[in-house]
Amino acid sequence: xxxxxxxxxxxxxxxxxxxxxxxxxxxxxxxxxxxxxxxxxxxxxxxxxxxxxxxxxxxxxxxxxxxxxxxxxxxxxxxxxxxxxxxxxxxxxxxxxxxxxxxxxxxxxxxxxxxxxxxxxxxxxxxxxxxxxxxxxxxxxxxxxxxxxxxxxxxxxxxxxxxxxxxxxxxxxxxxxxxxxxxxxxxxxxxxxxxxxxxxxxxxxxxxxxx
Amino acid sequence: xxxxxxxxxxxxxxxxxxxxxxxxxxxxxxxxxxxxxxxxxxxxxxxxxxxxxxxxxxxxxxxxxxxxxxxxxxxxxxxxxxxxxxxxxxxxxxxxxxxxxxxxxxxxxxxxxxxxxxxxxx
Numbered sequence: 106x107x108x109x110x111x112x113x114x115x116x117x118x119x120x121x122x123x124x125x126x127x128x129x130x131x132x133x134x135x136x137x138x139x140x141x142x143x144x145x146x147x148x149x150x151x152x153x154x155x156x157x158x159x160x161x162x163x164x165x166x167x168x169x170x171x172x173x174x175x176x177x178x179x180x181x182x183x184x185x186x187x188x189x190x191x192x193x194x195x196x197x198x199x200x201x202x203x204x205x206x207x208x209x210x211x212x213x214x215x216x217x218x219x220x221x222x223x224x225x226x227x228x229x230x231x232x233x234x235x236x237x238x239x240x241x242x243x244x245x246x247x248x249x250x251x252x253x254x255x256x257x258x259x260x261x262x263x264x265x266x267x268x269x270x271x272x273x274x275x276x277x278x279x280x281x282x283x284x285x286x287x288x289x290x291x292x293x294x295x296x297x298x299x300x301x302x303x304x305x306x307x308x309x310x311x312x313x314x315x316x
Numbered sequence: 317x318x319x320x321x322x323x324x325x326x327x328x329x330x331x332x333x334x335x336x337x338x339x340x341x342x343x344x345x346x347x348x349x350x351x352x353x354x355x356x357x358x359x360x361x362x363x364x365x366x367x368x369x370x371x372x373x374x375x376x377x378x379x380x381x382x383x384x385x386x387x388x389x390x391x392x393x394x395x396x397x398x399x400x401x402x403x404x405x406x407x408x409x410x411x412x413x414x415x416x417x418x419x420x421x422x423x424x425x426x427x428x429x430x431x432x433x434x435x436x437x438x
Binding site: 125131135138139142146149150154157158161178182196297300301305308309312313315316 | 335336339342343346347350353354357358367372374375378379382383386393394397398401402404405408409413415417420
């Protein structure tokens with residue numbers, strides 16, 4: 106076992122020749138990201154249940170306002186841009202972590218945080234406008250499903266923002282040790298997965314309302 | 317035990333290889349696809365009945381872009397398990413979404429009209 110590990114060490118190409126059953130344990134980084142990936146897949150399954158509920162109920166407006174009357178696509182486009190660009194800057198932050206550049210890490214993490222915060226602010230202002238015009242979650246089955254789906258995504262983004270603050274505190278106090286780098290990797294996976302879910306939200310909920 | 321430092325070095329190189337280029341390509345493609353789906357929905361340039369299919373195709377393409385360029389899902393041996401978990405996840409998501417829609421549409425079609433239901437309860 107030790108011999109095979111030593112043989113594998115010199116080059117990545119040597120690793121390919123060894124059968125997968127004899128390569129020994131995968132690196133901690135691979136195992137951690139796989140475990141977190143399983144969590145993300147289960148999270149996406151939660152969202153799929155909410156998407157299914159929305160798809161079933163989206164026309165049941167009970168005489169209340171429909172999606173086409175309520176949604177402002179310019180607003181949604183601004184939200185989408187915020188989240189997409191924050192996904193990109195989160196990637197840049199990960200590159201800075203990989204290169205152990207402290208200033209660059211803080212810089213891109215701040216940009217990511219501000220973009221995520223403006224996404225939440227835009228979403229809350231949209232909710233406030235809808236509720237002020239009488240389109241509350243209790244108005245119709247369509248609005249219940251809408252607020253549950255979009256609200257759950259918003260809560261995820263909020264949790265992600267808190268997590269980012271915690272990670273920056275850890276970089277500040279613990280530095281770039283492997284443990285912190287792995288946690289940053291998990292955070293970036295989480296953040297990209299939220300953007301992935303948002304693609305479904307803006308396509309099915311907002312653009313789908315105009316069909 | 318001896319292999320620990322080697323492992324660390326290898327994983328560090330792995331981190332370095334996820335390059336700026338990959339994120340830039342991903343951002344470019346994602347922006348194009350987002351603009352395409354908003355454009356298709358707002359401007360009436362596409363034949364209306366084909367719009368749902370087009371939007372679905374654009375959304376799936378953008379999810380693919382995110383998976384490959386942002387989440388770094390690849391065909392590398394290290395991400396075999398990741399791909400398997402993802403495939404299983406997609407299967408379950410498909411079952412939940414299309415299964416619910418199918419069953420609920422069927423129930424809705426077979427439900428007695430509301431006025432008759434109220435009459436029966438009298």
